[in-house]
Amino acid sequence: MVKIxxxxxxxxxxxxxxxxxxxxxxxxxxxxxxxxxxxVPAPTVTKTPKKKKSKAPIIAISLLALVxxxxxxxxxxxxxxxxxxxxxxxxxxxxxxxxxxxxxTSGEKLGHKWTGATCSEPAxxxxxxxxxxxxxxxxxxxxxxxxxxCNATKEYGNxxxxxxxxxxxxxxxxxxxxxxxx
Numbered sequence: 001m002v003k004i005x006x007x008x009x010x011x012x013x014x015x016x017x018x019x020x021x022x023x024x025x026x027x028x029x030x031x032x033x034x035x036x037x038x039x040v041p042a043p044t045v046t047k048t049p050k051k052k053k054s055k056a057p058i059i060a061i062s063l064l065a066l067v068x069x070x071x072x073x074x075x076x077x078x079x080x081x082x083x084x085x086x087x088x089x090x091x092x093x094x095x096x097x098x099x100x101x102x103x104x105t106s107g108e109k110l111g112h113k114w115t116g117a118t119c120s121e122p123a124x125x126x127x128x129x130x131x132x133x134x135x136x137x138x139x140x141x142x143x144x145x146x147x148x149x150c151n152a153t154k155e156y157g158n159x160x161x162x163x164x165x166x167x168x169x170x171x172x173x174x175x176x177x178x179x180x181x182x
Contacts (some may be wrong), residue, residue: 120150
């Protein structure tokens with residue numbers, strides 16, 4: 001028994017599933033005598049050529065990554081408004097050392113430096129001039145009810161119903177203490 005290809009009329013080995021010459025898969029089995037090895041064509045292995053993948057996308061992505069990697073430090077250097085050094089504004093009581101160009105801060109705020117508080121005058125910051133009524137001192141009343149510092153009497157107000165800032169503060173302080181708010 002032998003197999004014959006009906007398309008190219010060649011003998012095909014019994015183990016083959018297709019004709020090695022033309023690729024036809026419909027082989028005919030015949031009761032013919034076995035051909036000599038010279039009559040049977042040697043099976044040929046045909047490789048289908050693989051499509052080459054284009055390297056263009058890889059090259060484009062690599063170039064884009066390179067451009068981004070190089071441009072980030074350049075942008076940081078040239079877009080930084082303080083690339084030649086900061087222009088510092090002095091620290092104040094309420095703000096630390098601050099660059100007037102980019103707003104970067106350094107260090108701590110100074111904080112107020114209160115001086116000169118009495119029972120009749122508020123404390124004044126020697127750095128910025130701000131007044132603080134919460135830093136005022138209490139009156140120093142003597143046995144007759146008169147403050148030895150400002151001569152205020154222990155009553156609130158006088159015959160003209162005038163109440164100074166220090167007296168007003170003292171009234172508020174007493175009111176808070178009376179209602180246990182402090």
